[in-house]
Amino acid sequence: MDAVRAEHLKKTFGPVHAVDDVNLSVTEGEIFGFLGPNGAGKTTTIRLLTGVLTPDTGNVKINGIDIHRHPLEAKMQMGVIPENSTVYGDLSAEQNLQLSGKMYGMPRALRDERVNEILLKMGLSEKRRLPVRTFSKGMRQRVSIACAIIHRPSVLFLDEPTSGLDVQSRRLVIETIHEMNELGSTIFLTTHNIEEANTLCQTVCIINKGKIVAQDSPERLKKMFDTTQSVEVSFDRPVSRDLFAADGILRAEPCGDKWRLYTDNPDQVLKYLVGRAERDSIGITSLTTSGPSLEEAFVQITECV
Amino acid sequence: MEVPLFLRGIVVITGKNMRLYYTKPPVLMFGLLFPLFMFFAFFVGRHLDLTTFFPAFLAMMLFFTASSVGPLITPWEKREKTYERLLSYPVTQDSIILGDVVAGAVFGIGISILVWIASTLFISVGITNWGLFVLAFILGTLSCAALGALLASPASDSPPNIMILSNLIRFPLIFISGIFIPLGQMEGWGLALAYCSPLTYLVDLFNAAMSGTSVFTPLTDCGVLFGVSVVFIIAARVIQKRNMMKGM
Numbered sequence: 416m417d418a419v420r421a422e423h424l425k426k427t428f429g430p431v432h433a434v435d436d437v438n439l440s441v442t443e444g445e446i447f448g449f450l451g452p453n454g455a456g457k458t459t460t461i462r463l464l465t466g467v468l469t470p471d472t473g474n475v476k477i478n479g480i481d482i483h484r485h486p487l488e489a490k491m492q493m494g495v496i497p498e499n500s501t502v503y504g505d506l507s508a509e510q511n512l513q514l515s516g517k518m519y520g521m522p523r524a525l526r527d528e529r530v531n532e533i534l535l536k537m538g539l540s541e542k543r544r545l546p547v548r549t550f551s552k553g554m555r556q557r558v559s560i561a562c563a564i565i566h567r568p569s570v571l572f573l574d575e576p577t578s579g580l581d582v583q584s585r586r587l588v589i590e591t592i593h594e595m596n597e598l599g600s601t602i603f604l605t606t607h608n609i610e611e612a613n614t615l616c617q618t619v620c621i622i623n624k625g626k627i628v629a630q631d632s633p634e635r636l637k638k639m640f641d642t643t644q645s646v647e648v649s650f651d652r653p654v655s656r657d658l659f660a661a662d663g664i665l666r667a668e669p670c671g672d673k674w675r676l677y678t679d680n681p682d683q684v685l686k687y688l689v690g691r692a693e694r695d696s697i698g699i700t701s702l703t704t705s706g707p708s709l710e711e712a713f714v715q716i717t718e719c720v
Numbered sequence: 721m722e723v724p725l726f727l728r729g730i731v732v733i734t735g736k737n738m739r740l741y742y743t744k745p746p747v748l749m750f751g752l753l754f755p756l757f758m759f760f761a762f763f764v765g766r767h768l769d770l771t772t773f774f775p776a777f778l779a780m781m782l783f784f785t786a787s788s789v790g791p792l793i794t795p796w797e798k799r800e801k802t803y804e805r806l807l808s809y810p811v812t813q814d815s816i817i818l819g820d821v822v823a824g825a826v827f828g829i830g831i832s833i834l835v836w837i838a839s840t841l842f843i844s845v846g847i848t849n850w851g852l853f854v855l856a857f858i859l860g861t862l863s864c865a866a867l868g869a870l871l872a873s874p875a876s877d878s879p880p881n882i883m884i885l886s887n888l889i890r891f892p893l894i895f896i897s898g899i900f901i902p903l904g905q906m907e908g909w910g911l912a913l914a915y916c917s918p919l920t921y922l923v924d925l926f927n928a929a930m931s932g933t934s935v936f937t938p939l940t941d942c943g944v945l946f947g948v949s950v951v952f953i954i955a956a957r958v959i960q961k962r963n964m965m966k967g968m
Contacts, residue, residue, distance in 0.1 A: 428965070467807045468964070487725035487810045495808035501801050505740055517732045518809040520725070562805070572808075 416479055418443040418570050418601035424463055424473035433459040434470070435625035441570075441618070443478075446592065446602040448616030448633075450609065452717050456625040457605045458498055461574050464603070465495045477570055491519065494563035498574035498605075501555055504548030508539050508558045511547060515562035526565075533561045537587065553584030560591055564600075571595055572603045577611060589615065613709040623717045636712045645705050646684050649673040651698035658695075661687050673701070729811035733819025734826065741789050741796070742827045751788055751831050755781040758894075774845045775926035776899040779860065781835050783894070783919055786828025786861045790868020791886040793820050794960070798877035804968055813964070817869050817956050824865030829857055845930060852929035852938055859945035860922040866952035867918070873959035877966075898923045903935045918948040 419441040426434040434456045441447040451457045462468040464475050466482045466489060475482045475489075482489040502511040509530055516526035534540045537557040542550070547558055556576065563571065573592070577585045592615060596602050606612050612619055613633045620630040629636060643665065649672055659667035659676055663683040668675045678684045681704045692699050741747065759777050794816075797803040806816060839845060847853050871886045897919035898906065906914055914920045925941035928934035934941070 462804075465808050467804060485722060486812055487722050487729070490808065490810040491725070493808075495805070497804040497808060499801055502805070503736075503740060503802055504800065514732070514736055515809070517735070518729070518811065520728055520810075559805075 416443055418478055420476045422473055425471045426459055427471055432625045437627055439620055441601055441603055443601055445617045446596055446615050448612035448619040449605040450612055451622035455622045457622060461572055465572050466490055493570045494568035495572045496559055496563045496576050502547055502558050502562055505546055507544045507546055509543040511558055511562055512565055515565050519566035521566055529565050537561050553580050556580055564595055570601045574605050609710040609713050621716050629716050633709050637709055643677050644681050646676045646681055647673050647703045648688055649701045651700050725810055726815055729815035730818045733816055734822040737823035741793055747789055751785045755784045770843050774843060775930045776923045779923040779926050780899050782828050782832045782860045783864045785831040786824045786864035787868035790820050790824040790865055791871035791882050792879045794872040795877055795879045795882045798968055820869045821865045824868045825861035828861040847930055848932040849929045856925040856929050859942055863918050863945045863949040866949045870952045870956040873956050893917050893919050921945055
């Protein structure tokens with residue numbers, strides 16, 4: 416059974432078609448990435464899927480439950496981390512979690528047990544009684560995620576969960592996504608971070624101008640839209656762009672202290688680089704190859720629509 | 721399964737509102753002090769019979785307390801970015817509105833009962849019909865809290881704007897509702913305006929319960945108070961639905 420199924424969703428705000436005939440299905444247990452440029456309709460879609468907004472037409476089913484006919488039963492199945500939304504700043508982390516548990520009808524004993532367990536896992540045990548308004552952005556986001564998973568939802572919606580977080584908080588969020596998925600939750604994730612979607616998601620769906628323009632596994636999407644691969648190389652001293660004027664190198668771009676070379680034939684480029692470095696007595700400090708990027712595919716898909 | 725979930729949502733939202741918005745010292749102080757100062761401003765030094773005016777004072781107290789915080793909850797939640805999260809819980813916009821109404825009503829009843837008890841120590845206030853007195857409390861707080869929810873409906877994320885709107889509507893209601901001028905002494909436009917204010921019927925119902933005298937029948941008072949409560953809640957529902965995205 417599909418954990419999330421949306422059929423012919425439409426939502427307009429005045430003359431703007433924010434979501435235009437969106438159909439999507441998320442298989443139970445998968446991590447589903449929902450990508451799109453700013454203003455593409457990601458947040459409106461997630462609001463329609465989670466029952467925050469009512470569509471003009473179309474329907475949404477969560478684990479087979481129609482969210483517009485049985486909104487409360489459907490919402491019991493899910494946990495939601497809305498974009499830019501936060502928890503109550505005047506309440507402590509513990510009080511926010513208790514409130515969330517009450518919203519999901521969890522009995523007191525179970526609530527207490529889960530609150531302790533989650534606060535410990537999120538590294539918030541010591542600050543459990545402090546008002547959340549005194550927390551950093553990363554800590555507030557951890558409380559926000561904790562509130563959404565306290566009842567172990569079967570479907571977890573995350574709208575830009577790692578946006579603006581420091582590295583530690585970002586890692587913790589990603590670990591939590593993996594853990595929830597291992598516990599059986601289906602994850603619906605919107606993100607701007609293409610690399611994050613590439614490494615986390617089994618399926619990626621791209622929305623642009625309110626319409627779904629592509630849906631497949633990250634690897635297939637990459638192959639479908641871009642066969643170019645790249646080689647990243649750094650040297651022990653600065654080199655000029657002329658060094659990369661060779662057969663097989665389509666384009667060379669400086670990339671921090673490295674150069675990124677785009678090619679259809681990485682084997683040929685590797686051989687050239689090693690030979691040229693030896694001839695010119697330049698030391699290679701790092702050399703890596705990578706396949707077609709999801710970012711390239713994303714740019715091509717969203718630009719050609 | 722939806723009905724128990726719906727009712728639970730109302731209870732949890734009521735509890736959340738009481739904890740977050742009604743138990744703050746400034747809210748409690750304002751709820752108590754404002755009607756008290758209004759009372760002093762109009763009655764002290766005028767040699768009026770306080771016992772006669774007590775039902776009107778009680779109605780004013782109930783009106784101010786029950787409708788004080790309700791208009792601000794949704795704008796606060798939108799400004800603090802907690803409203804969308806609230807909507808994503810197993811609640812509906814209806815449970816949020818009803819939770820706001822119940823919280824306002826509980827606060828209004830609590831504070832007004834305290835004032836009534838304290839007042840009985842200084843003024844001789846009798847009750848001729850306890851049933852009507854309790855009904856006046858319940859229907860009065862319900863209608864005033866429902867007005868609070870309706871005033872929250874423009875739902876911008878700016879509490880000061882809502883506060884201005886709220887006071888623009890609540891203050892005139894006090895002056896046209898037979899609190900400072902008994903209904904029997906009003907005539908013409910004043911009387912016509914008084915008929916339009918739900919507070920008039922609350923004052924009248926308290927009069928019926930405490931002194932046994934009233935302009936309308938208690939049934940009319942109860943019917944009007946119940947009716948406006950329903951109208952306010954339905955209007956709040958329609959307008960809030962339309963304005964849901966504003967400030968979110």
